[in-house]
Amino acid sequence: xxxxxxxxxxxxxxxxxxxxxxxxxxxxxxxxxxxxxxxxxxxxxxxxxxxxxxxxxxxxxxxxxxxxxxxxxxxxxxxxxxxxxxxxxxxxxxxxxxxxxxxxxxxxxxxxxxxxxxxxxxxxxxxxxxxxxxxxxxxxxxxxxxxxxxxxxxxxxxxxxxxxxxxxxxxxxxxxxxxxxxxxxxxxxxxxxxxxxxxxxxxxxxxxxxxxxxxxxxxxxxxxxxxxxxxxxxxxxxxxxxxxxxxxxxxxxxxxxxxxxxxxxxxxxxxxxxxxxxxxxxxxxxxxxxxxxxxxxxxxxxxxxxxxxxxxxxxxxxxxxxxxxxxxxxxxxxxxxxxxxxxxxxxxxxxxxxxxxxxxxxxxxxxxxxxxxxxxxxxxxxxxxxxxxxxxxxxxxxxxxxxxxxxxxxxxxxxxxxx
Numbered sequence: 001x002x003x004x005x006x007x008x009x010x011x012x013x014x015x016x017x018x019x020x021x022x023x024x025x026x027x028x029x030x031x032x033x034x035x036x037x038x039x040x041x042x043x044x045x046x047x048x049x050x051x052x053x054x055x056x057x058x059x060x061x062x063x064x065x066x067x068x069x070x071x072x073x074x075x076x077x078x079x080x081x082x083x084x085x086x087x088x089x090x091x092x093x094x095x096x097x098x099x100x101x102x103x104x105x106x107x108x109x110x111x112x113x114x115x116x117x118x119x120x121x122x123x124x125x126x127x128x129x130x131x132x133x134x135x136x137x138x139x140x141x142x143x144x145x146x147x148x149x150x151x152x153x154x155x156x157x158x159x160x161x162x163x164x165x166x167x168x169x170x171x172x173x174x175x176x177x178x179x180x181x182x183x184x185x186x187x188x189x190x191x192x193x194x195x196x197x198x199x200x201x202x203x204x205x206x207x208x209x210x211x212x213x214x215x216x217x218x219x220x221x222x223x224x225x226x227x228x229x230x231x232x233x234x235x236x237x238x239x240x241x242x243x244x245x246x247x248x249x250x251x252x253x254x255x256x257x258x259x260x261x262x263x264x265x266x267x268x269x270x271x272x273x274x275x276x277x278x279x280x281x282x283x284x285x286x287x288x289x290x291x292x293x294x295x296x297x298x299x300x301x302x303x304x305x306x307x308x309x310x311x312x313x314x315x316x317x318x319x320x321x322x323x324x325x326x327x328x329x330x331x332x333x334x335x336x337x338x339x340x341x342x343x344x345x346x347x348x349x350x351x352x353x354x355x356x357x358x359x360x361x362x363x364x365x366x367x368x369x370x371x372x373x374x375x376x377x378x379x380x381x382x383x384x385x386x387x388x389x390x391x392x393x394x395x396x397x398x399x400x401x402x403x404x405x406x407x408x409x410x411x412x413x414x415x416x417x418x419x
Contacts, residue, residue, distance in 0.1 A: 036085065039085060040085040040086070040087065043078065043085065043087055043101060044087055044088065046099070046101055047087065047088075047089065047090070047099045047101060048090075050099055050100060050101070051070075051090050051097060051099075054067075054068070054097055055067055055068040055069070055070075055092070056068075068092045068093060068094055068095070069092065069093045069094075070090055070091070070092065070093075071090075071091045071092055071093045072090075072091050073088040073089055073090045073091055074088070074089055074091060075087070075088060075089075076088075076089045076102065078101075078102060087099075087102075089102070095203070095386065096386045096387070097387070098383050098386065098387050153372060153376060154368075154372060156376075156379065157371065157372055157375035157376060157379060160375060160378070160379040160382070161208060161209065161371075161375060162230065163230070164230055164231050165197075165207060165227065165230045165231035165232045165233075166231055167199045167200070167201075168199065168200050168233055168234030168401075169197030169198060169199055169205075169207065169232060169233070169234055169235055170197075170198055170199070170200055170234060170235065170236050170237070170397065170400050170401055171197060171198040171235070171236070171237050171238075171239070171337075171341055171400075172195060172196070172197045172207075172232075172235045172237070172238045172239070172254075172257075173195070173196045173197070173238075173239050173240065173344050173346065173347045174193070174194070174195055174220070174238060174239070174240040174243075174246060174250075174344075174347075175193075175194055175240060175241065175344050175347040175348070175351060176191040176192060176193045176194065176212075176243070177191075177192050177194070177351040177354050177355060177358075178190065178191055178192070179192055179358045179361075179364055179370050179374075180362070180363045180364065181363070181364045181366065181367060181370060182363055182364065182365055182366065183366070183367070187363055188213075190211055190212065190213060190367070190370070191211070191212045191213075191219065192209060192210075192211050192354070192370060192374050193209065193210050193211075193212060193219065193220065193223045194206065194208075194209050194347065194350065194351070194378070195207040195208045195209075195223070195224075195227060196346065196347055196350070197232075197235070198391050198392060198397075199397075200234065200397055200401050201390065201394055201397065202390035202391055202392035202393055202394055202396070202397045203385075203386070203390055203391065204346075204385050204390075204391035205382055205385060205386070206350075206378045206379075206381060206382040206385075207227055207232065208223070208226065208227050208230070209371070209374055209375060209378055210222075210223045210226065211367055211370055211371055211374075217244065217245020217246070217248050217249050218245070219245075220243070220245055220246045220249035220250075221245075221248075221249040221252060221253060223249075224249055224250065224253040224254060225253055228253060228254075234401075235254050235257050236257060236258065236333075236400070236401075237257065237258045237259075237260055237329065237330065237333060237341060238250050238254060238257055238258070238259050238260065239259075239260040239261075239262060239330075239341055239342070239343065239344055240259070240260075240261070240262060240344060241261070241262045241265040241344060242261055242262075242265070242266075242269075247259055247326075258329045258332065259326060259329060260326065260327075260329040260330050260341060260342060261323055261326040261327055261329075262342075262343045262344045263290050263327060263342045263343050264343040264344070264345060264348075265343075265344070266286070266319075266323060266327060267283055267286050267287060269319065270282055270283070270286050270316045270319060270320075271283050273313065273315045273316050273319070274313050274316060278312075278313070282309070282313065282316060285305050285308060285309065286305065286316075286320070288301055288305065289301050289302045289305060289320075289327070289328075290327075290342060293335065294331070295328060295331040295332075298328055298331060299324070299328070302320060302324060302327075302328075305317075305320060306320050306321050330342040333399075333400050334396045334399045334400050336392070336393070336396040337392055337396060337400060340391070340392075350378075350381060353377060353381070354374060354377055354378075357373060357377055358373070358374075361373065
């Protein structure tokens with residue numbers, strides 16, 4: 001695989017030279033040190049080769065195909081059968097680089113291991129902990145190992161949660177998931193609040209997470225203030241469910257920002273107001289509104305939906321009328337973005353991944369263990385998003401960042417029969 005990806009580079013020559021140099025030194029060094037250094041040299045060469053392909057140029061080389069520039073490096077530990085190796089992972093001026101050679105899931109594995117140990121320490125039944133250990137494949141952890149893992153992981157998660165937000169984020173999604181935590185002698189449900197944003201270049205990032213006692217306005221306000229203090233700026237649209245106090249928190253902290261109510265959650269709320277046999281019909285009527293290609297047509301379809309639903313389902317008709325502006329706020333932005341920015345579906349998928357990890361634990365022994373595991377999962381996901389393709393194209397983002405809303409195209413009248 002590596003040979004195919006880096007064909008045309010001089011990796012083989014570099015590896016040969018490096019190994020020959022090591023062999024010259026091998027006579028005066030023990031075999032273990034030689035093997036460890038040889039593995040490190042080879043791994044470093046592979047990383048350098050992958051970077052050359054990523055930026056289109058070798059170190060100090062000027063080419064017409066260069067797409068980025070180096071910006072120093074950071075040391076990363078890599079656990080191998082010959083010991084932990086220190087590798088220099090290059091950084092880039094634009095975006096970031098993460099070698100395929102390294103395992104992105106190390107943080108999550110460490111977090112799960114720490115939860116098991118904390119469960120032992122805090123007196124969770126041995127039977128439950130043993131079952132958890134079997135599910136996770138964790139073996140042979142002594143106190144010193146746990147201490148080292150905790151320190152390394154906590155520092156990693158803390159750096160991720162407090163990093164400066166240097167770029168401008170046009171779109172912001174907010175949502176929460178609800179882990180169970182043991183606190184004060186009882187088990188309580190807490191809100192792990194999460195923020196995801198998209199930059200002016202169309203790149204998606206996880207901006208922050210915070211644990212609150214509930215989902216009230218005060219918690220959301222403090223969370224948004226912490227993002228602003230770290231540098232959050234440029235937000236034009238916030239998308240979320242109609243959480244208690246969240247909309248007011250957005251209006252008070254992110255002044256002048258539009259708010260989009262999640263259309264998926266809204267449709268579910270409407271369906272919950274009608275008998276079961278009417279679920280599919282009401283959902284179809286509501287979805288027709290969001291399927292329109294311009295704001296004028298969407299307003300007309302919404303008005304007809306209100307008239308159609310009022311006789312039988314006045315509560316749903318009233319919900320539609322009251323939420324009109326919040327449901328159609330996304331239509332002031334480029335149509336290419338509508339499907340993603342009108343709902344929190346992307347964040348919902350992230351929440352499901354968190355829930356899958358949290359279900360393994362069941363009840364967390366304390367708040368710090370939630371932050372540790374949740375932060376590890378989200379940091380790893382952010383790594384993956386960083387090296388994947390843009391969430392939105394740069395061309396479409398140029399329209400979204402303009403001073404005036406993007407003009408919307410006219411479209412044919414559709415689905416009149418459905419309403």
